[in-house]
Amino acid sequence: MKEDQKIIIVFLNSIPYHCAVHISSEGVFELNFLGSNLRNLDEFYNKEYTYEEFKINIKDIKKTINFFACKCMLTEKIINYERNNRGWFKTPESAEFILNYRKTRSRKYNDLNCIEWILLGLEKGGLILPNNILTANQLYKWLKINNEQI
Incomplete structure (x- = not known):
């Protein structure tokens, strides 16, 4: 049976806000303030948000899963900003925050x-993705052009 794989874009107030990857044999991988985690699909969805899904085809699924299985935390830039501005992460503006620091994707763990x-994990599995995608909005726009929406 073929593995079901998809990128899930999360919307807050109709604005692309977050993303995750679903691999049917594993669950949903995401990075948030609790660090990297794996959840089942039913636990991931929340009525507070809306979602759009896009099919992906990871060539080396084991490499992607191994990457996602390693513990990771968000960049200190985001953690510190939230620490000083409690609740900020629940605002649509937080989704674009990283653009204050860079225009090209970091590959530093x-x-x-x-x-x-998410994109680094997908690249480990053989997908080729642009270096200028740093936000959910940028990823969403790219996916709308390059991937099949489910």
């Missing part, structure tokens, strides 16, 4: 936002 972490 200790300096990733949630989108960079």
Whole structure:
């Protein structure tokens, strides 16, 4: 049976806000303030948000899963900003925050936002993704052009 694989874009107030990867044999991988985690699909969805899904085809699924299985935390830039501005992460503006620091994706394991972490994991599995995608909005726009929406 073929593995079901998809990127899930999470919307807050109709704005692309976050993303995750679902691999049917494993669950949903995401990076948030609790660090990298794996959840089952039913636990991931929340009525507070809306979602759009896009099919992906990871060539080396084991490499992607192994990457996602390693513990990771969000970049200190995001953690510190939230620490000083409690609740900020629940605002649509937080989704674009990383653009204050860079325009090209980080590949440093200790300096990733949630989108960079997802894309790095997908690259480990053989997908080729642009270096200028750092936010959920940028990823969503790219997926609308390059991938099949489910």
